[in-house]
Amino acid sequence: MNAPHRTTARVRYGETDQMGVVYHANYIVYFELGRTELMRERGIEYAAMERAGLSLAVVEMGSRFLKPARYDETLVVETRLVEASGVRLRFEYSVRRDDGPDAGEVELCRGFTVLACVDRSGRPTRIPDPWRERIERVVAS
Amino acid sequence: MNAPHRTTARVRYGETDQMGVVYHANYIVYFELGRTELMRERGIEYAAMERAGLSLAVVEMGSRFLKPARYDETLVVETRLVEASGVRLRFEYSVRRDDGPDAGEVELCRGFTVLACVDRSGRPTRIPDPWRERIERVVAS
Amino acid sequence: MNAPHRTTARVRYGETDQMGVVYHANYIVYFELGRTELMRERGIEYAAMERAGLSLAVVEMGSRFLKPARYDETLVVETRLVEASGVRLRFEYSVRRDDGPDAGEVELCRGFTVLACVDRSGRPTRIPDPWRERIERVVAS
Amino acid sequence: MNAPHRTTARVRYGETDQMGVVYHANYIVYFELGRTELMRERGIEYAAMERAGLSLAVVEMGSRFLKPARYDETLVVETRLVEASGVRLRFEYSVRRDDGPDAGEVELCRGFTVLACVDRSGRPTRIPDPWRERIERVVAS
Numbered sequence: 001m002n003a004p005h006r007t008t009a010r011v012r013y014g015e016t017d018q019m020g021v022v023y024h025a026n027y028i029v030y031f032e033l034g035r036t037e038l039m040r041e042r043g044i045e046y047a048a049m050e051r052a053g054l055s056l057a058v059v060e061m062g063s064r065f066l067k068p069a070r071y072d073e074t075l076v077v078e079t080r081l082v083e084a085s086g087v088r089l090r091f092e093y094s095v096r097r098d099d100g101p102d103a104g105e106v107e108l109c110r111g112f113t114v115l116a117c118v119d120r121s122g123r124p125t126r127i128p129d130p131w132r133e134r135i136e137r138v139v140a141s
Numbered sequence: 142m143n144a145p146h147r148t149t150a151r152v153r154y155g156e157t158d159q160m161g162v163v164y165h166a167n168y169i170v171y172f173e174l175g176r177t178e179l180m181r182e183r184g185i186e187y188a189a190m191e192r193a194g195l196s197l198a199v200v201e202m203g204s205r206f207l208k209p210a211r212y213d214e215t216l217v218v219e220t221r222l223v224e225a226s227g228v229r230l231r232f233e234y235s236v237r238r239d240d241g242p243d244a245g246e247v248e249l250c251r252g253f254t255v256l257a258c259v260d261r262s263g264r265p266t267r268i269p270d271p272w273r274e275r276i277e278r279v280v281a282s
Numbered sequence: 283m284n285a286p287h288r289t290t291a292r293v294r295y296g297e298t299d300q301m302g303v304v305y306h307a308n309y310i311v312y313f314e315l316g317r318t319e320l321m322r323e324r325g326i327e328y329a330a331m332e333r334a335g336l337s338l339a340v341v342e343m344g345s346r347f348l349k350p351a352r353y354d355e356t357l358v359v360e361t362r363l364v365e366a367s368g369v370r371l372r373f374e375y376s377v378r379r380d381d382g383p384d385a386g387e388v389e390l391c392r393g394f395t396v397l398a399c400v401d402r403s404g405r406p407t408r409i410p411d412p413w414r415e416r417i418e419r420v421v422a423s
Numbered sequence: 424m425n426a427p428h429r430t431t432a433r434v435r436y437g438e439t440d441q442m443g444v445v446y447h448a449n450y451i452v453y454f455e456l457g458r459t460e461l462m463r464e465r466g467i468e469y470a471a472m473e474r475a476g477l478s479l480a481v482v483e484m485g486s487r488f489l490k491p492a493r494y495d496e497t498l499v500v501e502t503r504l505v506e507a508s509g510v511r512l513r514f515e516y517s518v519r520r521d522d523g524p525d526a527g528e529v530e531l532c533r534g535f536t537v538l539a540c541v542d543r544s545g546r547p548t549r550i551p552d553p554w555r556e557r558i559e560r561v562v563a564s
Contacts, residue, residue, distance in 0.1 A: 013459070014307060014452055016300040018191075018353055023296045024199040025169035029437055036436070036495070047495040050159075058165040062203035068263065071300055072459070072470040122209065154318070155311055155446045159439040159494055166437060170296055177295070177354070188354040212441055213318070213329040300473075306481040307451035332441075340447040344485035350545065404491065 004078035004094070005038035011073050021068035027109045028061065031093045034079035035113070038091075044134045054125060056089065056115040063093075063111030073097055076105065081138045086126040089115045089135065145219035145235070146179035152214050162209035168250045169202065172234045175220035176254070179232075185275045195266060197230065197256040204234075204252030214238055217246065222279045227267045230256045230276065286360035286376070287320035293355050303350035309391045310343065313375045316361035317395070320373075326416045336407060338371065338397040345375075345393030355379055358387065363420045368408040371397045371417065427501035427517070428461035434496050444491035450532045451484065454516045457502035458536070461514075467557045477548060479512065479538040486516075486534030496520055499528065504561045509549040512538045512558065 009030055017023040039046055046056065069075055076096045083090040095109040119125045127135065150171055158164040180187055187197065210216055217237045224231040236250040260266045268276065291312055299305040321328055328338065351357055358378045365372040377391040401407045409417065432453055440446040462469055469479065492498055499519045506513040518532040542548045550558065 012452060013299055013455055014305045017295055018298040018300065018302045019196050019198070020300045024202065025166045025296060028166035028169065029435060032436055050494075055160050057160070057209075058206060060203075060205045061165065062201075064201045065199060068198075071473075153311060154314055154440055155448060157441040158436055159441065159443045161441045164437045170294060173295055191353075212332075301478050301480070306484065307448045310448035310451065337442050339442070339491075340488060342485075342487045343447065344483075346483045347481060350480075 004080045005034065005041060007034055007037040007077050007079070009033055009075050009077060011069055011071050011075065013071055016071050019068075021070055024063075024065060027063055027065070027095060027111065030075065030077050030095055030109075031061075031063075031079075031091070031111055031113055034077035034093055035091050038079045038081060038138075042134055042138050044131050044138075049131060052128075053120050054127070055118050057118050057122075058113050059088075059116045060114040061112065063109055065109050067106060067108045069095070069097060069108050075108070081135065084127075084132075084135045084139045086132070087117050087124050089117075091115070145221045146175065146182060148175055148178040148218050148220070150174055150216050150218060152210055152212050152216065154212055157212050160209075162211055165204075165206060168204055168206070168236060168252065169254075171216065171218050171236055171250075172202075172204075172220075172232070172252055172254055175218035175234055176232050178218075179220045179222060179279075183275055183279050185272050185279075190272060193269075194261050195268070196259050198259050198263075199254050200229070200257045201255040202252065204250055206250050208247060208249045210236070210238060210249050216249070222276065225268075225273075225276045225280045227273070228258050228265050230258075230268075232256070286362045287316065287323060289316055289319040289359050289361070291315055291357050291359060293351055293353050293357065295353055298353050301350075303352055306345075306347060309345055309347070309377060309393065312357065312359050312377055312391075313343075313345075313361075313373070313393055313395055316359035316375055317373050319359075320361045320363060320420075324416055324420050326413050326420075331413060334410075335402050336409070337400050339400050339404075340395050341370075341398045342396040343394065345391055347391050349388060349390045351377070351379060351390050357390070363417065366409075366414075366417045366421045368414070369399050369406050371399075373397070427503045428457065428464060430457055430460040430500050430502070432456055432498050432500060434492055434494050434498065436494055439494050442491075444493055447486075447488060450486055450488070450518060450534065453498065453500050453518055453532075454484075454486075454502075454514070454534055454536055457500035457516055458514050460500075461502045461504060461561075465557055465561050467554050467561075472554060475551075476543050477550070478541050480541050480545075481536050482511070482539045483537040484534065486532055488532050490529060490531045492518070492520060492531050498531070504558065507550075507555075507558045507562045509555070510540050510547050512540075514538070 015026045078094040080092045092112045096105045098105050117125050117127045156167045219235040221233045233253045237246045239246050258266050258268045297308045360376040362374045374394045378387045380387050399407050399409045438449045501517040503515045515535045519528045540548050540550045
């Protein structure tokens with residue numbers, strides 16, 4: 001199993017709701033941050049794919065919320081690219097917070113997204129090289 | 142099976158992204174609109190629950206994206222309250238668009254959320270009457 | 283002075299922040315709702331303008347926050363189209379809440395946006411007929 | 424005039440709209456990032472103020488949009504704290520993008536926010552020490 005990519009995000013004020021915690025839909029945005037940074041680090045730049053007329057559309061997602069995150073906390077987003085067919089990619093995420101030397105890192109939210117490569121008209125499309133090769137290398141690592 | 146509650150939402154400009162369609166995290170907001178309106182209609186006013194010190198925290202969610210929605214379209218959110226234990230509620234959603242007399246209503250997104258009743262300190266709490274009774278009546282209907 | 287267009291919006295949970303009130307950036311979204319509905323009512327459908335290759339880009343905005351709005355409240359957005367040159371439109375907004383027969387309607391937020399008509403490459407462009415005629419009719423009314 | 428504080432933010436996908444650029448309300452969020460980081464750097468931690476029962480509520484804001492920002496670009500947010508009375512603070516912002524050695528840094532958006540210190544019931548309140556002293560030091564610098 002490949003080691004997860006790790007990136008950080010600090011909770012913004014507008015991401016909280018009146019319960020005093022991060023509004024649940026915003027974890028989906030943290031997932032995207034993790035996915036974007038994993039791809040960038042492995043040479044799969046998403047902005048370049050879009051310029052080439054391809055998009056990765058989210059076709060399925062799920063998440064479990066274990067503990068709430070709060071304003072101004074620094075979160076760690078762990079991301080794994082776990083599966084890739086010609087058209088689809090599956091990413092898994094764990095959003096975590098470092099609670100200090102004793103408690104260690106606690107998991108706040110866990111989830112996944114499945115993305116499909118589509119062309120400008122929205123039709124599913126085989127991911128072309130060189131992106132496909134780089135993606136396969138990440139999954140195999 | 143109880144008939145779904147139906148409410149409508151028109152897609153806002155800021156809810157689209159540069160793919161020209163609704164950004165996927167925003168369907169979670171549409172789910173919440175459907176849930177809020179179902180509860181209001183059945184006499185389970187969420188704002189009143191919060192004033193009584195209780196919150197319904199989303200603990201799990203999932204969704205599948207079938208077709209994209211676009212700016213200014215009027216969407217129908219169908220919501221069902223399908224399960225209720227003392228502490229947890231499960232809602233299911235179908236976001237739809239009326240494509241006219243021939244095509245009929247097409248499903249764009251389908252999903253669920255599980256919510257847990259928590260008190261001010263975030264501890265799981267049995268949903269008190271009269272809300273529990275009203276919830277059970279919806280599930281049984 | 284033309285009578286303001288009025289539309290309503292109910293505050294969504296995710297629009298609040300941990301202060302327990304609507305997060306200030308979301309009023310900008312309410313302004314857009316008011317603007318969209320005023321335009322639709324007067325036969326200036328924004329989605330049709332975009333299909334014709336034109337956009338109205340916000341080039342300036344300002345707002346004053348007088349009183350907070352809260353979750354689940356029904357807000358009234360009053361919108362006026364107060365000025366139109368060949369390229370630019372100025373809208374003014376007042377976001378209000380009906381506090382019952384004694385207190386009447388109270389103003390929560392007041393603001394304006396200036397929009398410029400731009401073509402697909404972002405260049406300022408004279409608003410073409412029939413939209414320009416309809417816009418001038420609103421300003422003169 | 425005090426030198427501006429500088430922080431960076433990378434444009435998220437969900438912050439774009441179907442015009443292919445950052446949706447205008449999201450600059451308000453960038454302003455907040457700049458303000459939060461300026462305050463943190465100068466020892467005025469906002470999360471600590473809230474724990475002490477005080478909030479800084481935005482009472483006025485304004486902005487001019489000069490050029491569009493796009494997905495995945497790294498923006499620089501320059502923030503200045505330019506005025507402070509006992510109750511109110513005025514911040515000014517310039518959102519910029521580095522366009523390389525020839526073009527240099529270009530300004531995309533310029534704006535301001537006025538914030539008022541309020542207590543838990545929303546009443547305007549004199550900012551207490553040690554925050555007030557630190558704020559005055561920033562304004563004078």
